[in-house]
Amino acid sequence: MHSEDTLRRLKTIEGHLRGIIRMVEEEAYCIDVIRQVQAVEAALKKVSGQILEGHLNSCVITAVQGSDLAERQRVMKEVLEVFETATKV
Amino acid sequence: MHSEDTLRRLKTIEGHLRGIIRMVEEEAYCIDVIRQVQAVEAALKKVSGQILEGHLNSCVITAVQGSDLAERQRVMKEVLEVFETATKV
Amino acid sequence: MHSEDTLRRLKTIEGHLRGIIRMVEEEAYCIDVIRQVQAVEAALKKVSGQILEGHLNSCVITAVQGSDLAERQRVMKEVLEVFETATKV
Amino acid sequence: MHSEDTLRRLKTIEGHLRGIIRMVEEEAYCIDVIRQVQAVEAALKKVSGQILEGHLNSCVITAVQGSDLAERQRVMKEVLEVFETATKV
Numbered sequence: 001m002h003s004e005d006t007l008r009r010l011k012t013i014e015g016h017l018r019g020i021i022r023m024v025e026e027e028a029y030c031i032d033v034i035r036q037v038q039a040v041e042a043a044l045k046k047v048s049g050q051i052l053e054g055h056l057n058s059c060v061i062t063a064v065q066g067s068d069l070a071e072r073q074r075v076m077k078e079v080l081e082v083f084e085t086a087t088k089v
Numbered sequence: 090m091h092s093e094d095t096l097r098r099l100k101t102i103e104g105h106l107r108g109i110i111r112m113v114e115e116e117a118y119c120i121d122v123i124r125q126v127q128a129v130e131a132a133l134k135k136v137s138g139q140i141l142e143g144h145l146n147s148c149v150i151t152a153v154q155g156s157d158l159a160e161r162q163r164v165m166k167e168v169l170e171v172f173e174t175a176t177k178v
Numbered sequence: 179m180h181s182e183d184t185l186r187r188l189k190t191i192e193g194h195l196r197g198i199i200r201m202v203e204e205e206a207y208c209i210d211v212i213r214q215v216q217a218v219e220a221a222l223k224k225v226s227g228q229i230l231e232g233h234l235n236s237c238v239i240t241a242v243q244g245s246d247l248a249e250r251q252r253v254m255k256e257v258l259e260v261f262e263t264a265t266k267v
Numbered sequence: 268m269h270s271e272d273t274l275r276r277l278k279t280i281e282g283h284l285r286g287i288i289r290m291v292e293e294e295a296y297c298i299d300v301i302r303q304v305q306a307v308e309a310a311l312k313k314v315s316g317q318i319l320e321g322h323l324n325s326c327v328i329t330a331v332q333g334s335d336l337a338e339r340q341r342v343m344k345e346v347l348e349v350f351e352t353a354t355k356v
Binding site: 180230232263264 | 277291300315353
Binding site: 072084 | 230250
């Protein structure tokens with residue numbers, strides 16, 4: 001289950017993004033827009049980390065303790081893929 | 090001046106983000122949410138690159154060709170800061 | 179246990195880095211040096227992913243299946259920290 | 268011209284990387300190895316930033332102030348490419 005805090009953070013980020021759209025519409029200075037976009041990226045990374053934390057402490061533990069080997073491998077592969085994408089975006 | 094394409098991309102990202110909020114509200118699988126958050130991050134990086142491209146080809150050239158040395162240093166410092174933040178977020 | 183492939187990759191990266199040092203000593207063009215530094219960073223990320231893969235499929239599974247709750251939490255916290263650092267560097 | 272500090276940093280990173288190779292050879296704990304690899308990545312990013320700073324304040328200014336339009340476009344394109352790669356590695 002996702003936390004209330006995750007949802008709250010995502011809604012804050014949505015507001016932040018709408019602010020950036022307004023900045024672009026009002027022809028704000030490029031560098032100021034880029035800085036705000038980078039702030040949104042940093043906020044999204046915190047959300048990803050938070051969701052992953054919940055995942056590691058619930059689904060991953062359940063899968064690893066379960067008797068289904070294929071399920072366990074699938075879950076570990078997903079965690080690795082998320083890590084590998086994180087190092088690219 | 091910002092391009093129409095930048096604005097269009099940001100609005101698409103806003104829609105994408107609203108979709109993620111719905112996913113969290115509907116208790117979607119953690120890894121699926123993280124993947125969508127990472128897709129939004131990648132889209133935001135493309136927007137940053139696009140805005141920087143416009144900036145390098147307009148403001149930066151104007152500043153560097155101008156006679157105000159302090160202004161030139163300020164503009165170059167900003168580009169460097171954006172690069173340094175990009176390597177952190 | 180670390181794989182032979184991890185060791186081989188790290189030694190290749192060491193050679194790549196020595197090449198970059200020579201480029202700097204010989205006053206190579208800045209952008210060419212930066213590109214090579216970025217290639218080394220990408221190669222290091224692949225190594226991290228490979229080591230994490232081995233870790234998830236051995237130590238993490240052992241800890242999660244074990245009876246020591248504190249050890250399990252420690253191992254999960256480490257994986258999360260590595261993810262969070264990966265999104266910053 | 269590259270600074271002495273850039274060269275010194277790169278040689279420190281080379282020593283750091285050799286230390287990581289030893290860690291792997293001596294079967295150090297996976298997470299400890301990953302942390303050191305991430306520290307090397309962070310150090311490399313600082314070096315890239317430093318080299319880019321020198322580049323912006325020399326070659327880029329020379330090109331932008333020069334009369335060769337194609338050269339100016341080439342230099343700006345390079346800076347943008349380095350930024351785009353930085354957001355991916």
